[in-house]
Amino acid sequence: MSRPPSALRQSSLRQTALADLEGLRRRHRDVFRPSWRRRAVVIGTLALVVGLAVLGMVRLDFSLLRILHGLHRLGEFAGMMLPPSTGGRFAIFMTALGETLAIAFLGTLTAACIAFPVAFLAARNVVPNPFVRFGVRRGFDVIRSVDVLIWALIWINVVGLGPFAGALAIACSDVGALGKLFSEAIETADRKAQEGVTASGGSRLHRVRFGLVPAVLPVLASQVLYFFESNTRSATIIGIVGAGGIGQYLTELIRVLEMQQVAFLVLMILVTVALIDLVSGRLRRAIIGGAAH
Amino acid sequence: MTAHIDGLPPDRERTLLAAYAGAVASSRRRTLAVFVVVVALYLLAGWMAEVRPLTFLDNIQNFSAYVAQILPPLTLANLPADLAAWYWGLPKWLGLLAETLLMAYLGTLFGGIAAFGLCFLASANLVRSATLRFCARRFLEVCRTVPEVVFALIFVIAFGLGPMVGVLALAIHTAGALGKLFSEVVENIDMKPVEGLTGTGASFVETVRFAVVPQVLSNFASYALLRFEINVRGAGVMGFVGAGGIGQEFLVAIRNFYYSDVSAILLLIILTVVTIDLATERLRHHLLGREAHA
Numbered sequence: 001m002s003r004p005p006s007a008l009r010q011s012s013l014r015q016t017a018l019a020d021l022e023g024l025r026r027r028h029r030d031v032f033r034p035s036w037r038r039r040a041v042v043i044g045t046l047a048l049v050v051g052l053a054v055l056g057m058v059r060l061d062f063s064l065l066r067i068l069h070g071l072h073r074l075g076e077f078a079g080m081m082l083p084p085s086t087g088g089r090f091a092i093f094m095t096a097l098g099e100t101l102a103i104a105f106l107g108t109l110t111a112a113c114i115a116f117p118v119a120f121l122a123a124r125n126v127v128p129n130p131f132v133r134f135g136v137r138r139g140f141d142v143i144r145s146v147d148v149l150i151w152a153l154i155w156i157n158v159v160g161l162g163p164f165a166g167a168l169a170i171a172c173s174d175v176g177a178l179g180k181l182f183s184e185a186i187e188t189a190d191r192k193a194q195e196g197v198t199a200s201g202g203s204r205l206h207r208v209r210f211g212l213v214p215a216v217l218p219v220l221a222s223q224v225l226y227f228f229e230s231n232t233r234s235a236t237i238i239g240i241v242g243a244g245g246i247g248q249y250l251t252e253l254i255r256v257l258e259m260q261q262v263a264f265l266v267l268m269i270l271v272t273v274a275l276i277d278l279v280s281g282r283l284r285r286a287i288i289g290g291a292a293h
Numbered sequence: 294m295t296a297h298i299d300g301l302p303p304d305r306e307r308t309l310l311a312a313y314a315g316a317v318a319s320s321r322r323r324t325l326a327v328f329v330v331v332v333a334l335y336l337l338a339g340w341m342a343e344v345r346p347l348t349f350l351d352n353i354q355n356f357s358a359y360v361a362q363i364l365p366p367l368t369l370a371n372l373p374a375d376l377a378a379w380y381w382g383l384p385k386w387l388g389l390l391a392e393t394l395l396m397a398y399l400g401t402l403f404g405g406i407a408a409f410g411l412c413f414l415a416s417a418n419l420v421r422s423a424t425l426r427f428c429a430r431r432f433l434e435v436c437r438t439v440p441e442v443v444f445a446l447i448f449v450i451a452f453g454l455g456p457m458v459g460v461l462a463l464a465i466h467t468a469g470a471l472g473k474l475f476s477e478v479v480e481n482i483d484m485k486p487v488e489g490l491t492g493t494g495a496s497f498v499e500t501v502r503f504a505v506v507p508q509v510l511s512n513f514a515s516y517a518l519l520r521f522e523i524n525v526r527g528a529g530v531m532g533f534v535g536a537g538g539i540g541q542e543f544l545v546a547i548r549n550f551y552y553s554d555v556s557a558i559l560l561l562i563i564l565t566v567v568t569i570d571l572a573t574e575r576l577r578h579h580l581l582g583r584e585a586h587a
Contacts, residue, residue, distance in 0.1 A: 053402055056395040060456040060537065070452030077451060102341035109335055138567075145566035146559070149442075149530040153547050158356045159349055163342040237440040241533065244342065254446045262447075266439060273438045 081263035089261070093249065097268055099163050100245035103238065104231040107170025112224045115175050119182030125194075126186065126208060137183070144176030148234050152243040163244025170231050170238070181223050182216075189215045218287045225280040225287075232276050236269050363556040379557055386539065386561055392456055393538035394565070396531065397524040399460045404467025405517045408433075411468070412475035413501050418484060433476075436469025441527055445536040456537025463524050463531070474516045475509070482508045511580045518573040518580075525569050529562050 017024065025032050086093065120126045122136040151169035159165050194211030202210065239247025246265060253261045300306065365379040380386075413419055415429040444462035452458050486504035495503070532540025539558065546554035 049402070053399060056399045059395060060392065060399070060460060062457050062460075066452055066457065070448070073451040074447075077447065098341055102338035105334065105338040106342050106344070109331070141567050141570065142563055145526065145563045145570065147526045147530045149533060150543070150559070150562075153544070154359070157359050157547075158352050159345075160352075164344050164349070167342050167344065233438065233440055237442045240442060240446075250443060251446060254443075254450065257450070266443070270435065270438050274434075 077257075077259055080257070080259035083260065084263035084267055085260040086264055087258065087261045093246070093265065093268060096239075096246040096249055097272060100235045100239075100247075101232065101272070103163050103166040103170060103243075103245050104228060104235040106167040107235070108174060108224060108228045108231050110167070110171040111174030111178050111227075112220075114171070115178040115182055116220070118175075119179045119186060120208065122179065122183035123186040125189070125191070126212070137180070140176045140179040140183075142176070143172065144180065146173060148173040148238065149241055152238050152241050156242060161242045161244075166235060166238040166243035166245055169243060170234060174227060174231065178223065178227060182220055185216050185219045185223070186212065221287050222284040225284050229273070229276055229280050232273055233269075363552045363559075365553045365556060379553055382542075382554070382557075386542065386558060389539040389542055390561060390565055393528045393531075393540075394525060394569075396456050396459045396463065396528040396538055397521060400463025400528065401467055401517060401521040401524050403460070403464035405471055405513075405520070407464065407468035408471035408475050409513070411472045412479055413505065415472060415476040416479040418480050418482070419487070419497075419501070419505070429472075430476075433469045433472040436465050437473060438469070439466075441466035442530070442534060445531055445534050449535050454535045454537075456531075459528060459531035459536035459538055462536060463527055466527075467520055467524060471516060471520055475513055478509050478512045478516070479505060515577045515580050518577050522566075522570055522573045525566055529566070 118136060122133055122140065124133065127133055148169050151172045152165055155165040155168040155172070159168065189212055193215055194207050197207045197211040235245050235247075236250070237247045239245040239249070240251045242248070246269065250262065250265050253265065301309070365375065367375045367379070411429055411433060414425055415433060417426065420426050420429075441462045444465050445458055448458040448461055452461070482505060486508070487500055490500045490504045528538050528540075529543075530538075530540045532538045532542065533544050535541065539562065543555070543558045543562070545551075546558060
């Protein structure tokens, strides 16, 4: 985008604007000189952000030397990654990948089945009692705030090492997140259909079953699909603490610096996630589109 | 009040009812088919993930026993001393918690800056070159798909143990996730200011600075706050692979069966995350609300 300077200089609009510069300044004072108060807020926020960042870097022992040294080693690793190779363990990796997908699917669906009925208890238009609502919501918050890896550690103590613990961990951490999203979707649902059910003599339960559920189901289904996508990513790391899936091999191979196989595993994960994104994106559009028509 | 409604003529009623039954039956059949497929997949997944419902039922009391074990021995008669014994490591844990929060902050900040730089290149309405856009998008995708713990595992070997590694891993993942959200915001802006600035001969950087940034800044800040909240959770487990924060201490407590420590640290983590959650939600409503008024 180069601008021809001669054309600009000759522009009559510019001449007029320049001639009336003083007038323009008087009439649009805010544009030419922003108020001190606004400027102080901006500078203050920036100073706070930068100050906190500097404090953080000092406290967390950032050192340029270490970063440069580390980057050098990362470069070496990248060289070691080429070309990606299976090390003759393709079948094992594929099984682990299948296990990962199974963990994600099982966890997401279980969480959805649990969160679906409970979410109604947290929605204002279904349960008018504020105490029940508040309790259920805070319950979701607490469950949600525990990371999936922590849930995995807890479940390993109960059912032992393996993918089952991983699926339970994903199910647990998702109950909180899905429950929150579900209850928000239920609250924003269109009221007209529900009022119609009431007007034709339906009970409260009829109102939920025939007015509310058909309206929110497509939204909820698309959220569940979205979570399945993101859980595929979570399920790849859950093996780090011993809860099954491809993460187990990934950790092990990174520790022994088998970089070629690590690269292959990462590529496998990337391709799988991209495929699932594609499929679930299609499905989501179909579901939402079907609801819109 | 009574009203008499005449019934439809019988043959007309029959056709209507038959049409209704047909429509309902076809939709029922479809629902049933979807249901069967989902259940079959569920069972298949259960078989692959080695689900053992019987073991689960057998061990479910283990879960309650475990919960009972990690609960601290608090007595009403001796509450302050019991609390002090439960939270014997509070100063150390608070220090680690602060470290975790700083990691999340720095990770969000660095990732956010990187995402800010890249998102304009990945937006279809600003960049004409399809190659550049494609490269920017794929780069963001790789950053976001590889989980941060995997980055942390590799970085720990390259950079050595410590919280700096956690920050770098969080930053890369954040750059990918925020870059995508940011570019979606940029693609939804009002194009009139952009056209105006292009018309006055502004360069790409000038167009972005004066036409795009004022429109998107509050949305960007809101997404960054949301990401900060997610990163606090992520920073909490970075310690599992030696990348700093409170995770290391938690892992040690769980692996060595220091039962009351597990509950103490878990409660601290939950409280912190819930507090941050509520605070960022406030701030985000404030930010988006201000934009709506402007």
